[in-house]
């Protein structure tokens with residue numbers, strides 16, 4: 001028997017395989033299927049600050065509409081069903097998830113203002129989240145704001161949330177930091193227990209017939225794993241006490257094995273499970289276990305980081321020195 005257990009965010013997990021935030025973790029039926037198929041933890045869809053604003057706007061509208069006809073309009077609030085939107089919906093989902101599954105439930109927040117980040121992280125921690133993931137997803141579009149300023153804002157958010165929340169804290173990063181390793185270290189110093197590498201940025205497309213900008217979401221491809229793989233390998237030994245999770249491009253147990261070899265404590269998946277269904281996770285676990293056995297690893301811990309930058313025979317393989325060799329490795333055209 002291979003020991004697949006791993007520690008992530010101070011939580012002992014049965015395996016490193018986690019269902020990352022996606023519509024599958026936003027419904028109780030699919031959440032249960034994911035856990036039955038082997039998910040050792042689940043990350044719920046992010047609570048976006050914009051959703052809360054929409055909820056507040058609807059409440060305002062509701063009270064406004066009834067103010068004329070009922071003296072104590074605010075009395076309606078407790079009875080009003082906000083369904084699955086906003087803070088209410090996320091707290092409801094978290095409670096239902098905690099009741100339905102017996103694996104750690106990680107809640108995710110994507111804020112806009114410092115107050116929003118802290119308020120919603122605190123609300124979800126108070127509602128029973130086993131950990132909080134801060135989904136640092138913002139496009140640095142202001143030509144007057146430097147990378148340093150953007151990073152300082154993120155770090156303030158991490159510090160603020162850390163000061164208000166006792167549960168473990170992860171930060172999910174974009175791949176577009178100019179000095180990723182440095183920012184990951186500063187995020188840990190600011191209070192993050194783990195970093196999740198990397199969120200996928202969805203690029204808008206242009207509809208040529210209507211000339212409108214259209215949001216477009218496409219599921220990932222396995223080749224996209226190489227970006228997190230490189231950074232996991234580079235960061236692993238530099239941040240020994242910090243949890244590392246891989247996300248983007250993990251589509252099989254073999255991909256998960258690569259992420260672990262590079263240094264991941266946990267491996268998160270969304271696209272592959274959306275494409276093949278939650279039950280596919282059981283196959284991914286079997287592949288990972290079979291590979292570990294075939295390579296004579298008794299535990300996941302033995303494999304972890306063994307091909308990280310200092311672990312590998314050629315540390316330059318993850319860096320610039322390998323650029324020329326990579327270009328030269330493309331087969332010469334035969335003509």
Ligand SMILES: Cc1cc2nc3c(=O)[nH]c(=O)nc-3n(C[C@H](O)[C@H](O)[C@H](O)COP(=O)(O)O)c2cc1C
Pocket residue numbers: 020021022023044045046108135172198199200217218219220221247248249250268269270271272274
């Ligand atoms: C439809 C969809 C919804 C997602 N929603 C969230 C979300 O709410 N919060 C978040 O942090 N990531 C979200 N993600 C990103 C995934 O959690 C994951 O990090 C990303 O898709 C890369 O992993 P993958 O290659 O396994 O898909 C979403 C992804 C998809 C495809």
